[in-house]
Amino acid sequence: MHWLFEIFESKSDQARLVAILVSAVVAILVVLLNQWFVAKRARKELLISKIEELYVASSEYVSACRNILYSLKKEEYRSEHGYFNPPRNLVDEIGDSLSKIEMICGLYFPEINFDPDKYKIWNMEIIKAAEKGTVPPEEEGYMMHEDAWRHVRNSRATLDILCGDLMREYGR
Template identity: 35%
Template sequence: MIFEWFSTMFSEPSEQAKLFTVAISTTLAVTLLLLNQLFIRKRDRKERTIEKLEELTGSIHEFYSLGLEVNRSLNLGKTYDDKLIEKFVGLGIKVNTLCSLYFCQSKIDTSISDDIISLGIDGLSEPKLESGDTIPSDHPYLEVNEEFHAWFEESQLKLEQLINQHVK
């Protein structure tokens, strides 16, 4: 039924040429629309990845900075600051979440925060160094700082790999 109507409507060569032109134009328009959507989606994904890399980078730097502060507070000042420690742990969770959601192939482990806090809490009962005293080379403060700095450098390398992989 439809085929008969189609044959009747487009039986003349000029009508067939019009049909061919319309079919080509429609195919081309749909193809361009799909390609455009593909490129827009790809660009949006790349922009979102860049935003998340920036957020991850900022969080790692803040985590490092707060970690040093927590270490100094617990090991040198012998004080326990709930808000500071909560913020430090929260940033560790944020770094873990960003890695899990967006960059699961390159996990940055923030469990070092547990070590920093537990070592510092263990040392709270020990006598505090006097102002101007030299920190002994085996003092937990220096050991944690060294370990934490190595963690930061490793994290920076992973960030650089992620940036090269997703941006360049």
């Protein structure tokens, strides 16, 4: 340590030492600040891409729900005893979409507390009745069908609000 004082004994050498130390501290701060901005930008870009994925998954969910309700009227999805056999690809698409929405919300937006049970296909009573082969009275069947469509519309609206809120929060 004594040799350090001997090297920087003159005032001009001490001034150079202070200038070097200040430059080093500023350089380190600039690098850290740059890294912080880069990490923040990367996180924002990641969240925006996840919001896009969430929106696509919600659109796939709603589309599959609509298609499964349309398939109720098609004879090709009825067994010989009149039971409704929902198209497996649509049932799988609904489940896959819900899983993807739940995963994205759980990993990237845990504050949302997404509840996939609200969106399950079995929340549509008409699907359950059709699978059991029960034919409800005409008015009750009509109401069940309308409730199923209401479920789809409400799901669309809820998911749109969820995605819109996330876009406003993270898209700036």
